[in-house]
Amino acid sequence: MKNQVKINNIIKPFNKKINVSSDKSLSIRCVLLSSIAIGVSKIYNLLDSEDVRNAVRSINKLGIKSKRKKNCLEIYGVGINGFKIKKNTIINAGNSGTLARCLLGLCSSINQNIKIVGDRSLSKRDFSRVTKPLNLFGVKTKSKNRSLPIEIKGSKLLRPIDYYEDKGSAQVKTCIILSAINTSGTTKIKAKKSRNHTELLLKYLKYPIKIKKNNNYDFIEVQGLNQYKSFDYTVPGDISSASFFIVLTLLSKNSELVINNININDSRIGIIKILTQMNAKLRIINKRNYKGEYIGDIKIKSTTKLRSINCSKLLNSSAIDEFILIFLVAAKAKGVSTFWDLDELNKKESPRLDIATKFLKMIGIKVIRKKNNLKIYGNPNLELKGNYHIKNFLKDHRIFMMSVIAALTLKGNWRINDKDSINTSFPNFLKIIQKLGGKYN
Numbered sequence: 001m002k003n004q005v006k007i008n009n010i011i012k013p014f015n016k017k018i019n020v021s022s023d024k025s026l027s028i029r030c031v032l033l034s035s036i037a038i039g040v041s042k043i044y045n046l047l048d049s050e051d052v053r054n055a056v057r058s059i060n061k062l063g064i065k066s067k068r069k070k071n072c073l074e075i076y077g078v079g080i081n082g083f084k085i086k087k088n089t090i091i092n093a094g095n096s097g098t099l100a101r102c103l104l105g106l107c108s109s110i111n112q113n114i115k116i117v118g119d120r121s122l123s124k125r126d127f128s129r130v131t132k133p134l135n136l137f138g139v140k141t142k143s144k145n146r147s148l149p150i151e152i153k154g155s156k157l158l159r160p161i162d163y164y165e166d167k168g169s170a171q172v173k174t175c176i177i178l179s180a181i182n183t184s185g186t187t188k189i190k191a192k193k194s195r196n197h198t199e200l201l202l203k204y205l206k207y208p209i210k211i212k213k214n215n216n217y218d219f220i221e222v223q224g225l226n227q228y229k230s231f232d233y234t235v236p237g238d239i240s241s242a243s244f245f246i247v248l249t250l251l252s253k254n255s256e257l258v259i260n261n262i263n264i265n266d267s268r269i270g271i272i273k274i275l276t277q278m279n280a281k282l283r284i285i286n287k288r289n290y291k292g293e294y295i296g297d298i299k300i301k302s303t304t305k306l307r308s309i310n311c312s313k314l315l316n317s318s319a320i321d322e323f324i325l326i327f328l329v330a331a332k333a334k335g336v337s338t339f340w341d342l343d344e345l346n347k348k349e350s351p352r353l354d355i356a357t358k359f360l361k362m363i364g365i366k367v368i369r370k371k372n373n374l375k376i377y378g379n380p381n382l383e384l385k386g387n388y389h390i391k392n393f394l395k396d397h398r399i400f401m402m403s404v405i406a407a408l409t410l411k412g413n414w415r416i417n418d419k420d421s422i423n424t425s426f427p428n429f430l431k432i433i434q435k436l437g438g439k440y441n
């Protein structure tokens with residue numbers, strides 16, 4: 001099969017330095033925020049993937065000019081309320097929940113009908129989490145079954161809102177912040193912890209946004225209609241992409257890896273905290289500040305002495321995209337690991353909690369799932385012998401890549417469908433696997 005990867009051998013020991021692809025969250029935010037800046041922004045090292053290309057096409061549909069230069073993307077920002085759109089504009093967000101949800105906030109003051117559509121996976125996801133706050137601002141939205149396609153009609157007379165974001169979703173928080181920028185007055189958000197790239201970028205741009213924090217929540221105040229200038233930004237590497245190679249190294253024999261130039265924002269490094277508690281040999285070196293974000297290099301060594309974890313749910317949001325990999329580590333760790341309240345995991349590109357539970361059972365690991373809590377009975381001697389075929393996962397790129405890591409570390413004969421799913425987020429994933437000596441057909 002053309003779009004399938006076959007793996008029949010585990011990876012041999014390696015000792016290398018790699019770079020992974022640029023951070024997707026930051027790439028999408030840079031594109032969207034530069035569209036309403038005044039002047040030409042230059043984004044270097046922008047992730048070249050389908051989700052980010054769709055972000056650029058989306059702002060193009062809003063009348064924003066962009067030019068690909070040799071080493072950056074220039075975006076010609078038109079300022080707040082500067083978008084010019086054609087009648088009955090349709091914007092395709094493809095596979096990206098981040099793009100679709102943030103875009104709705106960005107478009108909140110456009111007083112014309114816009115339709116947002118997406119692919120099969122995105123069209124199954126719940127958008128009421130963003131239409132609810134947007135409606136409170138005064139934005140009109142129309143959709144069937146709370147999902148895409150959605151029609152939105154914004155207004156120039158939005159009212160600021162006072163909102164409790166209770167899902168710990170950075171997509172929802174960013175949607176609200178972008179709509180708040182389009183709204184006269186002060187919008188207040190009490191947000192359960194989630195990644196804070198939007199807030200840090202706006203702070204760097206000197207936008208009037210105030211943030212107070214406690215252990216569970218961020219309290220954010222955004223003053224609307226303050227114009228900011230264009231900016232230059234070099235996007236660092238993505239911890240979510242690095243994580244596949246962190247786990248590959250951990251579960252391989254006698255290997256070492258350095259992953260350069262990774263965004264290590266505290267709201268993203270749950271996997272590093274969790275794996276360190278599980279006795280992984282992991283270090284962040286060369287930590288530096290870049291325009292309000294932290295960047296570092298990650299050093300990993302393989303180990304056979306992994307231990308189980310009772311994972312605090314306070315770490316859920318900062319590891320949300322990495323849990324399917326963490327489960328794989330728990331499968332090889334000594335003891336029983338427990339994970340709590342992972343309902344958000346079932347709301348991603350595919351129902352990842354359901355799929356991961358099936359996956360672990362398929363490879364012979366005892367798991368007990370009660371509601372959205374998972375107990376994984378680790379087996380440090382796990383070595384597979386059978387044939388494994390991974391299919392029907394809604395082309396979820398992270399399920400594909402996690403399966404490749406499992407195949408390269410746990411033995412067995414694997415066929416993994418939908419190779420092209422990686423194009424949304426991490427197109428050079430398989431090239432890096434090859435560089436490290438991983439064999440596939």
Ligand code: S3P
Pocket residue numbers: 024025026098168169170171172174194195320321344348
């Ligand atoms: C993202 C936020 C997370 C994450 C997604 C990217 C972002 O989703 O899973 O991959 O860039 O804001 P939620 O905010 O819905 O948890």
